[in-house]
Amino acid sequence: MCDEHTAEDNEAHLSRRQFGAAAGAVGLTMLLPSPANAVAVSGKNVSIKTPDGIADCWFVAPTSGKHPAVLVWPDIMGLRPAFQQMAKRLAESGYAVLTVNQFYRSTKAPFLKPGESFDQPEVRAMIMPWRTPLTTEATARDAQAFTDFLDQQKSVDTKRGMASTGYCMGGPMTMITAAVRPDRIRAAGSFHGGGLVTDAPDSPHRMIPKMKASYLIAIAGNDDARAPTEKDTLRAAFAAAKLPAEIEVYAGTMHGWCPPDSKVYNAAQADKAWGRMLAGFQKSL
Numbered sequence: 001m002c003d004e005h006t007a008e009d010n011e012a013h014l015s016r017r018q019f020g021a022a023a024g025a026v027g028l029t030m031l032l033p034s035p036a037n038a039v040a041v042s043g044k045n046v047s048i049k050t051p052d053g054i055a056d057c058w059f060v061a062p063t064s065g066k067h068p069a070v071l072v073w074p075d076i077m078g079l080r081p082a083f084q085q086m087a088k089r090l091a092e093s094g095y096a097v098l099t100v101n102q103f104y105r106s107t108k109a110p111f112l113k114p115g116e117s118f119d120q121p122e123v124r125a126m127i128m129p130w131r132t133p134l135t136t137e138a139t140a141r142d143a144q145a146f147t148d149f150l151d152q153q154k155s156v157d158t159k160r161g162m163a164s165t166g167y168c169m170g171g172p173m174t175m176i177t178a179a180v181r182p183d184r185i186r187a188a189g190s191f192h193g194g195g196l197v198t199d200a201p202d203s204p205h206r207m208i209p210k211m212k213a214s215y216l217i218a219i220a221g222n223d224d225a226r227a228p229t230e231k232d233t234l235r236a237a238f239a240a241a242k243l244p245a246e247i248e249v250y251a252g253t254m255h256g257w258c259p260p261d262s263k264v265y266n267a268a269q270a271d272k273a274w275g276r277m278l279a280g281f282q283k284s285l
Contacts, residue, residue, distance in 0.1 A: 031085065032085045032086065032088075032089045032260055033089075034089065034092050035089065035092050035093050038092035038093070039062045039063075039091075039092055039093075039094060040062065040063045040064075041060055041061060041062050041063060041088060041091040041092055042060065042061070042063050043058060043059060043060030043061075043084070043087070043088065043091070044058075044059060044060075045057070045058060045059075046058070046059045046098075046149070048100075048145055048146060048149045049145065050104075050141060050142055050145040050146075051141045051145070052105055052133075052138060052141060052142070053104060053105055054104065055100055055101055055102075055104035055142065055145070055146075056079075056101050056104055056108050056109055057079070057098055057099060057100045057101060057146070057149075058079060058083070058084055058087060058098070058099045059096075059097070059098050059099075059153070060084075060087045060088055060091045060096075060097050060099075061091055061095070061096035061097065061153070061155035061156075062091060062092075062094060062096070062155060065155070066154075066155060066156060066157035067094050067095050067096045067155060067156065067157055067160075068094075068095055068096070068156075068157055068160045068161060068162065068163065068281065068285040069095070069096045069097075069098070069147075069150040069151070069153070069156045069157075069162045069163070070090060070095045070096070070097045070098070070162070070163045070164065070165060070281075071098050071100070071143070071146050071147060071150060071162065071163070071164040071165075071177060072086070072087060072090075072097060072098065072099040072100065072164070072165050072166070072170075073100060073102060073164070073165070073166035073167070073169075073170030073171075073173040073174060073177075074099060074100070074101075074102070074166075074167060074170055075167040075168035075169060075170055075256065075259060076118055076127060076131075076168050076169050077112055077117065077118055077127075077259075078101060078102075078103055078109050078110060078111055078112070079099055079100065079101040079109035079110060080109065080110040080112060080261070081110070081261070082259045082260050082261035082262075083099050083259065084099065085260060086099075086259065086260075087099045089274075093278060095163075095281070096150065096153060096155045096156045098146060098149065098150055100142070100146055102134060102139070102142065102169075102170070102173065103127075103130045103134075105130075105133045105134075105138075106129070106130035106133065107130060111126075111127075117263065119263070131169070134169075136176060136202045139172075139173050139176045139177075140176055140179075140180045143164075143173070143176055143177040143180045143181060144180060144181065146177075147162060147177070147181050147184055147185075150162065151184070160285050161184065161185070161186025161187065161284060161285045162181070162184040162185055162186065162285070163185065163186065163187040163188060163189070163213075163281055163284075163285060164177045164178060164185055164188045164189075164213075165188065165189040165190075165191065165277065166188075166189070166190055166191070166193060167191045167192065167193070167256075167258055167259060168191075168192055168193065168194055168255070168256060169193075169194060169195070170190075170193070171190030171191065171192070171193015171194060171195070171196055171204075171217075172190075172193060172194070172195050172196055172204040174188045174189065174190055174193075175188070175190070175196065175204035175205075175207055175208070175211070176204065176207065178207070178210075178211040178212075178213040178215075179207035179208075179210040179211055182210060182211055182212040182213070183212075185211070185212070185213045186212065186213050186214070186284045186285055187213055187214050187215075187216075187280050187281050187283075187284035187285055188213045188214075188215050188216070189215070189216040189217075189218070189273075189277045189280065190215070190216070190217045190218065191218045191258045191273055192218065192219065192220040192223060192253070192255050192256055192257060192258060193217065194223070194255070196217070196230065196234060197227070197230045197233045197234060205233060205234055205237045206237075208237045208238055208240075208241045208243065209237075209240070209241050211241065211243060212243070213243065213284070214243065214244040214245065214280055214283070214284045215238065215243065215244070215245040215246070215247075215280075216245075216246050216273075216276055216277055216280050217231075217234060217245060217246070217247040217248070218248060218250055218258075218273040218276070219231060219247070219248065219249045219250065220249075220250065220253045220254055220255045220256070220257055221249060221250060221251055221252055221253045221254065222253075222254050222255055223255050224249040231247050231249065234247055235247055246276060246280065248276075250266075250269045250272070250273060251269075252266065252269065253266050253269050254266075257269060257270060258270045258273060258274075
């Protein structure tokens with residue numbers, strides 16, 4: 001179920017001026033480039049009913065036609081201008097994109113003030129309690145609600161597969177989504193995802209047999225240094241499930257390198273990962 005905000009002030013065409021103003025609010029120093037042959041897009045704030053409440057999200061899609069849908073789970077700093085930029089860029093390549101506030105049970109987005117980041121103790125102390133409700137079961141309920149919302153949109157081609165991408169804590173959420181909706185999720189990407197392999201019975205990697213999605217798993221160099229066997233466990237699990245998976249360590253990157261407002265943003269490697277994501281979507285959706 002969904003309850004879209006339809007008021008004029010909640011609908012925004014994504015001009016460079018608007019994104020520049022939003023970017024400046026969080027200290028962004030650059031705008032992401034539009035793809036070649038970018039299509040015209042329009043975005044708006046939406047409210048989506050879930051079994052646990054109402055999630056505030058951002059939906060952006062081409063202004064005409066029907067397109068494959070993509071569900072985006074942000075990193076631990078949440079839905080914010082950087083992720084709106086990323087969603088716009090993806091929509092310009094011909095996708096209908098929903099970027100969610102997975103912390104909606106605790107706070108609305110954006111929740112960071114200018115200059116704040118997760119490496120600050122007071123910010124960590126604020127955010128970490130919000131993670132407690134985000135159990136596997138809760139994320140599964142959210143994934144069902146968010147994918148249902150996407151399939152209700154006029155700009156979404158329900159005859160084509162859906163994708164999901166996630167960053168940092170969002171990486172495992174893509175795997176939960178793919179396991180909950182194997183009927184819809186045909187491609188997915190985890191970018192510097194944390195907690196993909198754990199000892200828990202509900203570890204994301206144990207859900208791979210339930211999936212029908214091809215995967216891109218882009219691993220930060222320092223994450224691989226901390227857990228060098230994790231990629232091997234993932235490769236074995238995907239191979240056993242006979243699912244295609246591109247699992248790569250991106251040399252020289254630090255955890256969090258993909259969003260353009262990250263302090264460790266690596267433009268060259270972020271663009272490489274973005275290109276591999278698009279290639280996977282084109283093949284699988």
